Amino acid sequence: MKRSLLAFGLAAGFVTHAQSQPAGDLVRPLTIVAQPQAASPQEYQAAEMIAEAWKSLGLDVRIRPLPGQQFTQVVWYERQRWDATTWQMVGRPERSDPDELTYNLFVSANAANGYDFVGYNNPEYDRLAQAQREELDLPKRQALVREAQTLINRDQPYAFLVHPKNLVAFNKTIWDETTMVTQAGIGIRNFWTWTTMKPKGAQKDVILNSTAPPTNLSPFNIPGAQGSWATELVWDRLMRIGPDGLPRPWAAEAVTRPTPTTVEVTLRAGMKWHDGKPVTIEDAVFSLEAPGYGDKSPMYRPFVGNIAKVEATGPMSLRITLKRPDAAFLVSSLSKLNLAPKHIWAPIFEDLKTKPETAESIMEKLPIGSGPYKFVSVKLTEQVVLEANTEHWAKPNANRWIMRITPNVESTMGAMKSGEMNFLTDYTGDPELLARMAKSSPDIKLSESLDIGFRFIGYNERRPPFNDVAFRRALSATVDREAIATDAWGGAAVPANSWISPALAYWAAPDIVKQVPGGTVEAARKMLKDAGYVLVDGKLHYPAGVKETTAVFQ
C-alpha cells in the first residue's frame, strides 16, 4: 500500500520525500547549450523535448542557443563552463571503422583538449579502447568494440539521441537507378556511385547541389563534407572504403600486413597524373611522408602520426613501418591520404619552409590528381566542374560531375523538378517536403539510408551533478528517442544508444538501443531517489550533505 502510494506520488511529480530522506542543496538551474533553431531545427526541437522531460524530474532546465562559432568556442574551449550540450558526429567513409570515434570520444587522454570534451574518465574504458586499436584479429576486436559500447551504455557520458537518415534524390529518367551503389552508412551519395552510375540518354552530366561552398581544394586540405566529394574523385588513394564499409585496395594492387607494425603496398601499374606524367613509387612515398613535414599540413598530419618509416622496396612497391600496431591503419590512413604528384608538391613544400602558410592554403590553378575525374574549372562559391578521366582504369560512365553551390534549399528542389539539377545531394530541409516532391514528380527517386553519424546530448562530467553516473543515467532514461526520431527528425532518423550506427552491423552492439537504462520518467525518478536525490516541493535536491558549488551557465 505504502509502495503504491509512493508510486502514485512519484508519477504525479510532487511527492516530497524530505520527510523520509534528508536533502542536500537545491540543484542549480541547468542549461543545455545548442545551436540556434534556424541552424539546426531538428536538434533544437530535440533539446526542447529533453528539457521538458528533465523538468518532470524536478529540475529547472533552460536551453541557451548560441551562434555557430560561439557554440563551438564554448563547448570546445571553455570546458569548465557548460552543463550539457547538443552535438553531432557526421558520417564519413573513414568512420566505417569504429576506431576513430571509439578512441577519440571517450579516452581520458583526450579530455583536456581533445575530442573527449565531456570529460569522461574511466580507466576500464581506456584499456578497452586501446586494446581494440591494437587487436588485428577481427572477431576479437569486434568483441572489444561491443564491450566498450556496453560500458558506455552503463556510464551514459552522452544521451545518444538518433542516427539520422541520409536523404538524397536523383532523376531516374536521366540516371539508371540500378547502377547506383549503396555504401554502408553513407547511402548512394558516394564515390562508387559517381564512378559507376550510367546515363540513360543524352544527358551525361551529373549535376548535384551543395548548400555550402567547399574550402580550398587541395590534396593536403580537408575541404568540408561537400568539398571532400570532389577531392576523393580527383585524388586517388592507395585504398578506399568499399560499399561494404571495409577497406579495399584502390591505387594499390595489393596491401598486406606481414607483421602488426608493417604494411606492404604494391602500386597499381600504368597510372598517370592528369598532366600526363606517370604515377611513380616516389610519388606514393612522398604522399605518405609529406603530411608529416614540420607543421605544414596540420589537417593530414595526424593520419601519418603512427608512421615510423616509409621506404620504396621496388619500382612499384613500398613498405610502411608503424610505431605501434594499429588495427584501423588501412581505413584511417591508407584510405584517407591522397596521392599527390611529387613533381608539383615537393617544390611547394620546399617553398613553404620559409613561410608562415601551410599546405592547406595552397591551391593550384587547376589541381592535378590521378583520380577518375579531373578538374575543369573551380569557382568555390559557384560551382566545381570535373570531367571524366577517360584514361583511368575505373573510367566513370558520366561525362562531367558538376557541383552547384546553392544555399537556398527551395531553389534546389525547384532545380530538381525543372531538370536543371539531376542529383539532390545536400538536403537540409524538412524530410516531409522532400517526400512530397518525390511523390508529385514521378521522375524523381528518393533514396533513404541510415547514416554512420549520430546526434546526442553531451553531459559535462566536470560539473556536478553530471559527474554522478546515477544522475546521468536518470537523465538519459527520460529521453524518448522514438519520439525524437519521429517528431523532431520527421521520421528521418532511428533511435540511438551508441556511437556506432546499426548501419555498421558488424561493430554495433546488438540491441544496444533497448538497453538504455530505465526508459521512462518514472524509472528515472526512482533511480534518482535510490541515488539519494530528494524532491522538496517538486524541486530536485542533491543527496544529503552535498552543497551546490557550481555556477549557473551565463
Place this chain on the structure above:
Amino acid sequence: MTLPRSARHTLERLGHLLLVLWVVASLTFVLFRLMPGDPTLNFLSPSFSEETRAALLKGFGLDRPLWDQYLIYMSNLLHGELGMSFLQGKPVAVLLVDALPNTVILTLVSLCAAYAFGIVAGAFLAFRRGGAVEAMAIPAALASRAAPEFWLGMLLLAALSFEFGWFPTGGALSPGQELAGVGARLVSADYWWHLALPALTLVLYLQGLPLLLMRATMLEVMNDEFIVMARMKGLSRWSIVMRHAARNALLPVVTAFALGLGASIGGNVVVETVFAWPGIGRVLVQAVQSADYPLAQGAFILIAAVLVTMNSLADLVYSALDPRVSVRARR
C-alpha cells in the same frame, strides 16, 4: 598660396572619405576579432590536436598579438593588399574582383529599370492625380516596397521558375558553363536569362521609392509659379510636365538613385542568396559564416568605399543639376 574654393571642397570631401574608410576598416578588424572563437573552429575534427590548431592559427597569422595584426593589416591596406582568404586560399582582391561585376550588373540593371519605371510612373500618377489608376497604383507601389526581398524572390521563383519553368532557379550561368570576363558575360544570352529573376525581384522592390518620390515632388513642383507661368505662356501639357516640372522634380530622385546604387552594392545580400547569384553579397555572407576574416574585411571595405563614393557623387551630381546647390550657395 590658397587653393580655389572648389578644390578645397573636393579635398575636404576626399579627407572625409578616407576618414570613413579608416573607421570602417578598423571597425571590421575589431568586430571580427571580438566574436568568440576563431576560424579554426570551422575545421574541428576528432583528428585535430592543440598543435594542429596552433599550426593553423600560425598559418593564418592569428598567433600574433592583436595590435601587431592590426598594424600589418593597415599597412597592407595602404599598399592595396587585402590579404589571402583563409578558406579559399586565393587573394581577397581576386575573389572580390571576380564577384563585383556580377553585383554591379545586377544592381545597375535593376536600379536603372526601377528608376526609369518609377520616374515615368510617378510623373504620370502626379499628372493623373485623383483617378482610379492612382487609387490602385499607390497601394501596389507601397506594397511592393514594403514586401521583404526574400519573399518577393521566393514568390517569383515559385511562380516563374518552379511552376512555369520560364527562368532558371539560380546561379549566373547554366551548370558547367564558364565565361571569362565581364564582356563575355554581357553578351551571353545565358547570363541575361539567369539575371532576369533576381533583377525583376529588385526592380519590384526598388521601384516604389522613385515612384512615390517623383510623384510627391511633381505635385509640389506643379504648384510652383514657374509652372503657372509656363501655362500662361501657352506651352503644351507634355512640354510643361516633361521639360519644366519633371526636370525640377528629378533632383531628389537622382540623389536617391546615387544613394540607392551605393546601398544596393552591399544590400543585395538577400537577393543574391535566394538566387545563388555569385556577387559581393554572397561572398560577404559566406565569409562571415566561416569567419574568413580577410575576405569579410575586404568585402566590407569595398562596400563602404562604394557607398561613400556614391554619396560624394550624389553631392556633385546634385550641384550639377541644380546650380543653386553650389559650394558658394552652401556657404
